[in-house]
Amino acid sequence: MEVTTGKNIGxxxxxxxxxxxxxxxxxxxxxxxxxxWKHRAMYIMLLPCIVFFxxxxxxxxxxxxxxxxxxxxxxxxxxxxxxxxxxxxxxxQDPQSWTFVKNTLIxxxxxxxxxxxxxxxxxxxxxxxxxxxLRSFFQSVSYLPHFLSWVVVVGIIQSILAPNTxxxxxxxxxxxxDGSTFYLMEEKYFHSxxxxxxxxxxxxxxxxxxxxxxxxxxxxxxxxxAIDGASRLRQIWHITLTGIRPTILILFILSLGxxxxxxxxxxxxxxxxxxxxxxxxxxxxxxxxxxxxxQFGYATAVGMMQGVVGLIVVLIVNRFASKKxxxxxx
Amino acid sequence: xxxxxxxxxxxxxxxxVALLCLSIILPFLNILALSFNEGTDAQRGGIYFFPRExxxxxxxxxxxxSSVLNxxxxxxxxxxxxxxxxxxxxxxxxxxxxxRTLPGRKFIxxxxxxxxxxxxxxxxxxxxxxxxxxxxxxxxYIIPGLYSVWNILIxxxxxxxxxxxxxxxxxxxxCSEFQIFFxxxxxxxxPVIATIGLFNAVGHWNDxxxxxxxxxxxxxxxxxxxxxxxxTRQQALADALLRNSGSYEMLEKITVTGDSLKMATIIIVVxxxxxxxxxxxxHFTKGVNIGSVKE
Numbered sequence: 001m002e003v004t005t006g007k008n009i010g011x012x013x014x015x016x017x018x019x020x021x022x023x024x025x026x027x028x029x030x031x032x033x034x035x036x037w038k039h040r041a042m043y044i045m046l047l048p049c050i051v052f053f054x055x056x057x058x059x060x061x062x063x064x065x066x067x068x069x070x071x072x073x074x075x076x077x078x079x080x081x082x083x084x085x086x087x088x089x090x091x092x093q094d095p096q097s098w099t100f101v102k103n104t105l106i107x108x109x110x111x112x113x114x115x116x117x118x119x120x121x122x123x124x125x126x127x128x129x130x131x132x133x134l135r136s137f138f139q140s141v142s143y144l145p146h147f148l149s150w151v152v153v154v155g156i157i158q159s160i161l162a163p164n165t166x167x168x169x170x171x172x173x174x175x176x177x178d179g180s181t182f183y184l185m186e187e188k189y190f191h192s193x194x195x196x197x198x199x200x201x202x203x204x205x206x207x208x209x210x211x212x213x214x215x216x217x218x219x220x221x222x223x224x225x226a227i228d229g230a231s232r233l234r235q236i237w238h239i240t241l242t243g244i245r246p247t248i249l250i251l252f253i254l255s256l257g258x259x260x261x262x263x264x265x266x267x268x269x270x271x272x273x274x275x276x277x278x279x280x281x282x283x284x285x286x287x288x289x290x291x292x293x294x295q296f297g298y299a300t301a302v303g304m305m306q307g308v309v310g311l312i313v314v315l316i317v318n319r320f321a322s323k324k325x326x327x328x329x330x
Numbered sequence: 331x332x333x334x335x336x337x338x339x340x341x342x343x344x345x346x347v348a349l350l351c352l353s354i355i356l357p358f359l360n361i362l363a364l365s366f367n368e369g370t371d372a373q374r375g376g377i378y379f380f381p382r383e384x385x386x387x388x389x390x391x392x393x394x395x396s397s398v399l400n401x402x403x404x405x406x407x408x409x410x411x412x413x414x415x416x417x418x419x420x421x422x423x424x425x426x427x428x429x430r431t432l433p434g435r436k437f438i439x440x441x442x443x444x445x446x447x448x449x450x451x452x453x454x455x456x457x458x459x460x461x462x463x464x465x466x467x468x469x470x471y472i473i474p475g476l477y478s479v480w481n482i483l484i485x486x487x488x489x490x491x492x493x494x495x496x497x498x499x500x501x502x503x504x505c506s507e508f509q510i511f512f513x514x515x516x517x518x519x520x521p522v523i524a525t526i527g528l529f530n531a532v533g534h535w536n537d538x539x540x541x542x543x544x545x546x547x548x549x550x551x552x553x554x555x556x557x558x559x560x561x562t563r564q565q566a567l568a569d570a571l572l573r574n575s576g577s578y579e580m581l582e583k584i585t586v587t588g589d590s591l592k593m594a595t596i597i598i599v600v601x602x603x604x605x606x607x608x609x610x611x612x613h614f615t616k617g618v619n620i621g622s623v624k625e
Contacts, residue, residue, distance in 0.1 A: 026430035041507030042426035049423035057445035063454025151535030303451030
């Protein structure tokens with residue numbers, strides 16, 4: 001997978017305060033030979049970029065025809081014979097498929113909805129801390145896990161949750177309990193491990209954007225509320241949370257596009273023979289059937305459904321958002 | 331009375347974030363302690379935040395493996411080379427896209443942005459890599475990661491905030507567009523270059539996926555992939571490591587275990603990030619804040 005950087009909150013998202021700065025708009029010039037020649041340096045600078053996206057993004061999109069074809073190594077991506085909707089039928093007729101879809105929806109639902117309040121609450125708490133030095137120290141520490149690979153995080157989890165010698169089991173047996181639980185091997189613990197490690201890893205980093213939005217709220221509003229006798233909690237509820245509502249909404253809407261991808265790295269690494277029944281998601285299934293057992297056509301079909309659903313959800317939600325909240329991705 | 335309730339909430343707030351930070355720091359101390367403890371001794375349990383039987387054997391053993399040193403080399407190579415090329419190309423593309431008069435600017439921007447919303451999926455992507463003979467080559471770490479839509483957009487936003495008058499003046503003085511880019515734009519853009527470069531470098535250093543699925547040659551695996559292999563089949567690997575080290579005849583002297591080697595490897599993977607993190611952390615947050623501004 002390509003190196004993902006930054007935070008996936010959508011590039012054009014209008015997150016409030018700085019959007020008012022408007023440069024005097026200059027329209028792109030018409031497509032004439034003269035204008036193109038004038039910008040030749042720009043096109044040279046853009047050329048590798050355009051080639052890159054054609055090769056690594058649009059060519060794979062064209063390669064989705066594989067979902068309707070049989071893959072043969074001798075003829076390559078586009079050569080094999082057509083098989084129609086065979087792979088789709090196979091997916092929908094396989095009762096196991098529904099387990100993967102269900103697992104995916106449960107995991108992504110927990111991440112999108114249940115995990116959502118945590119960074120907001122953290123941003124509120126950071127905002128209440130008056131000492132700047134103390135606050136920025138805590139903030140810096142809280143961002144750190146975001147920069148660690150899931151490989152490292154899962155390695156730490158394996159160690160802490162190890163039976164007998166792990167910190168958690170040591171604590172349990174110290175308090176007189178049974179310290180031999182192999183948490184990663186048991187289905188019933190999977191969702192809490194997945195959820196809390198996800199919250200832990202990104203709570204600090206996700207709070208940045210909310211914190212910035214809170215900082216952009218007009219202080220006069222708080223003063224007015226204080227004069228009216230509103231308590232601090234009421235101020236937070238009526239001013240702070242209302243003030244950052246657009247930010248919360250946009251981030252939520254954007255994240256909905258990920259409804260069918262529950263985060264490959266984390267789930268793949270946390271998956272063990274013990275919890276596979278609840279930990280197999282569409283992403284891991286595609287990798288397993290496609291890359292690991294070579295059923296390229298079938299895996300392409302499954303991946304394609306995932307991508308199409310994601311796109312449709314984003315388009316619908318974006319249309320809804322631009323009508324209802326006047327905020328749009330583009 | 332108001333004053334009193336304030337200080338109580340201050341203490342409560344600080345207590346909560348302090349707990350969060352402890353939950354981040356303590357696990358590392360535990361791993362660090364385990365990595366500096368004799369592996370055989372650690373199996374008895376009871377090691378928290380200090381080693382009980384101090385030993386550097388785990389690290390010595392890990393670094394004795396040619397595979398680890400090799401993987402370290404691959405990781406450093408892809409981080410340095412990949413980041414350098416990627417930042418330069420991203421800056422060029424972002425600069426061109428920021429030129430408001432560029433014919434076709436809107437279309438090209440959408441052409442790039444769309445790839446963020448929809449992709450062909452991993453399998454066709456993998457087959458493209460195969461057709462290009464990138465799989466099982468060191469370039470699979472560098473070329474497919476050269477651009478990211480997100481980074482292009484962050485850079486473009488940054489460039490759009492540079493004063494136009496500087497470019498105009500340079501153009502009137504007869505500078506070519508490339509001269510403007512290299513002599514004026516790049517030097518003015520150090521903050522955003524630092525930000526994008528760091529995101530990129532961290533991404534390269536942390537990426538285990540391409541090493542695990544696009545590369546078969548064990549000599550081409552980066553450090554993160556090596557750690558991932560240790561996590562998924564740790565016992566087999568630990569045995570192989572022990573066998574390779576040729577120390578079977580001195581079996582009674584072996585103090586390392588699969589787990590303790592794993593701990594040392596985790597520390598080796600995170601050490602560069604944690605060591606430089608305090609110095610570069612402010613660049614990261616800057617990137618998020620630039621990126622969230624609409625043009």
